[in-house]
Structures are given as C-alpha cells and as structure tokens.
Amino acid sequence: MTGFNSISDLARSYQLRVSQSSLKAKLATLTEENTTGVKADIPRALNGDLQAITQIEARISQLSTYATSITQAETRLAGMQTALDSIRTQAADGVTLMSEALTSSEAGLQLHIDKAPEQLRGIIATLNTTVGGRYVFSGTSTDRAPVVDYDTMMDQIATAVGGATTPDTILARIDAYFDGAAGDGGYADTGFQGGEGSTLVAVDAQKTLRTDLTAGSGEIRAALKGFAVMAYLSEQGGLDDQTARALTQAAGERMVAAEGGLISAAGNLGVQEGIAAKLRTANSAESSTLSLARNNLVLVDPYETATALKEVEANLETLYTVTSRLSKLSLMSYL
Numbered sequence: 001m002t003g004f005n006s007i008s009d010l011a012r013s014y015q016l017r018v019s020q021s022s023l024k025a026k027l028a029t030l031t032e033e034n035t036t037g038v039k040a041d042i043p044r045a046l047n048g049d050l051q052a053i054t055q056i057e058a059r060i061s062q063l064s065t066y067a068t069s070i071t072q073a074e075t076r077l078a079g080m081q082t083a084l085d086s087i088r089t090q091a092a093d094g095v096t097l098m099s100e101a102l103t104s105s106e107a108g109l110q111l112h113i114d115k116a117p118e119q120l121r122g123i124i125a126t127l128n129t130t131v132g133g134r135y136v137f138s139g140t141s142t143d144r145a146p147v148v149d150y151d152t153m154m155d156q157i158a159t160a161v162g163g164a165t166t167p168d169t170i171l172a173r174i175d176a177y178f179d180g181a182a183g184d185g186g187y188a189d190t191g192f193q194g195g196e197g198s199t200l201v202a203v204d205a206q207k208t209l210r211t212d213l214t215a216g217s218g219e220i221r222a223a224l225k226g227f228a229v230m231a232y233l234s235e236q237g238g239l240d241d242q243t244a245r246a247l248t249q250a251a252g253e254r255m256v257a258a259e260g261g262l263i264s265a266a267g268n269l270g271v272q273e274g275i276a277a278k279l280r281t282a283n284s285a286e287s288s289t290l291s292l293a294r295n296n297l298v299l300v301d302p303y304e305t306a307t308a309l310k311e312v313e314a315n316l317e318t319l320y321t322v323t324s325r326l327s328k329l330s331l332m333s334y335l
Contacts, residue, residue, distance in 0.1 A: 081270070101248040140199060
C-alpha cells in the first residue's frame with residue numbers, strides 16, 4: 001500500500017512539474033508578446049503560410065528604398081531651383097545696366113563695372129552648388145564641380161577675345177566662347193567640367209525622375225554671357241568710355257534675353273518636382289496600407305494578450321499554492 005502511494009506521489013509530482021513548466025513557458029511567451037506587440041511564433045500564427053507576409057515585407061522594403069530616392073531627388077531639384085532663382089534675380093539687373101549705359105555718368109557706370117567680378121564669382125559658386133555632397137549642375141558627373149573657377153574662366157575668355165578692341169568684335173568672341181559646341185575650344189570644352197546627359201533617379205520599378213539641366217545647358221550659358229562681358233570689362237581696364245558703355249549695354253541685353261530661358265528651365269524642374277510629390281504621396285499611401293496588412297498578420301491584440309497574461313499568472317499562482325499544500329500533506333503522511 002505504501003509503495004502504491006509513493007508511485008501516486010511521484011506521478012502527481014511529475015504532473016505538477018510539467019504543468020509548472022508549461023505555464024512558465026506560456027508566461028514567457030505572453031510577456032514577450034505583451035512587451036513587443038508582435039506574435040512570438042509568426043509561422044505558427046500563420047499556420048505555416050508565410051507567402052503573404054514575405055511579399056508584403058519585400059514590397060515595404062522596396063518602397064522604403066524608393067522613398068529615399070524620391071527624397072534625394074526632391075532635395076536636388078529644390079537646390080537647383082534655389083540656384084536658378086538666384087541667377088535669375090541677378091540677371092534682372094540687365095535692365096538697369098541697359099539704362100545706365102545710356103544715362104549714367106562715367107563714375108556711376110564704373111560702380112557697375114567694379115562689382116562685376118564679384119557678381120560673376122557668385123554666379124559660378126551658385127552653379128557649383130552641392131546637395132548631399134553632389135554637384136547638382138554637373139549632369140552625370142556629380143563628383144566634380146561643373147564650372148571652372150573665376151580666374152580660370154577669365155583667362156579663357158581673355159584668350160578667346162585675343163587682341164580685339166572694338167565692342168562688336170569683343171562681344172562676338174565672348175559669345176563664340178559660350179556658344180561653341182564641344183570641340184570648338186570654348187566653354188563646352190574648357191569651362192564646363194560636368195558630364196553631359198540626363199540625371200535619372202529610379203523612384204519606382206517603371207518610373208524615373210529626369211533632370212536634363214546642367215551648367216553646360218544653353219539656358220545657363222546664355223545667362224553667363226552678360227555677367228562675363230561685365231567681368232571682362234572690369235578686368236581689362238583702360239577701355240575708352242564709349243567701348244565701356246557699348247559693352248555694358250550689350251551685357252544688360254544678354255542678361256535680359258537669358259531670363260526667358262531661366263524661367264523655362266525652372267518650369268521644367270517644377271514639373272519634375274510635381275511628379276516627385278505625387279510619387280511620394282502614392283508611395284506613402286501604399287506603404288501605410290501594406291504596413292496595416294502586415295500588422296494584422298503579425299501583431300497581437302493588446303487586450304487579449306493582457307487578459308491571457310493575467311490568466312496564466314493566476315493559474316501559476318494557484319499551481320504554486322496546490323504544490324505547496326501537497327508537499328506538506330505528503331510530509332505529514334510520511335511522518
């Protein structure tokens with residue numbers, strides 16, 4: 001009889017240990033789920049069918065990559081717009097130069113001539129703008145500045161002008177320097193250091209944002225002409241008043257003529273900005289929808305988890321109480 005009771009005690013003790021181990025494991029799982037909000041065993045929760053969650057997470061990751069590309073593209077486009085606005089604002093001085101060339105005193109005209117070098121330096125610096133460590137007007141060669149420095153440009157222009165002294169000849173040679181195609185030895189060959197071709201940014205599997213504008217584009221070269229004429233006039237010195245006035249008026253005319261191209265270029269950038277904004281909105285909406293779908297698959301219900309956790313804790317406390325009482329009874333029976 002004693003042997004039978006001993007076996008019963010051992011069996012009961014084993015059952016209690018199994019129950020205790022099971023409850024502790026369940027408690028650990030529920031505690032983890034309650035803390036993270038994520039199901040501890042996702043494959044089991046999805047009955048082993050992971051195809052949907054795998055596809056959803058792959059697409060979310062892809063959209064995240066595209067979102068980064070869109071943000072970078074928008075930042076680049078915004079930087080280019082700011083640069084164009086700055087150049088266009090300064091080009092608006094062309095009207096003043098045209099007027100001053102006809103009506104200003106020699107001293108008044110000289111004030112405009114004297115500030116020309118600094119103005120061209122500023123234009124060059126603007127074209128050499130970087131966003132995120134990349135030169136935005138360098139086309140495909142974003143690792144290097146698109147425009148040579150001021151001193152180098154003026155040396156090139158002086159070489160292009162040569163010994164010309166008449167306004168028409170000086171202007172024709174400066175125009176040729178900026179208008180010449182690659183291979184002519186002008187700005188396209190020695191002044192512009194960027195790469196030709198469009199800058200493309202993938203923003204979806206079948207969509208790209210395209211930027212054709214560079215410091216070598218016609219709109220930019222046209223804008224540079226007027227500032228370069230004034231800078232040349234300032235650097236040369238010694239030119240007679242009539243020549244100075246003729247060059248100043250011509251510089252103003254070139255600045256005014258360039259405004260239309262700059263406005264058009266800004267408009268084209270604006271179109272790309274609009275496309276980027278729409279893509280960003282669509283990207284965000286799809287990401288939100290997919291995230292919700294993923295959450296429905298992998299997240300736990302906070303209320304249900306908290307309730308289950310309390311239930312397991314209560315069961316564990318009850319088990320400890322029962323175990324304690326049975327241990328005391330067994331000891332008394334033994335004694």
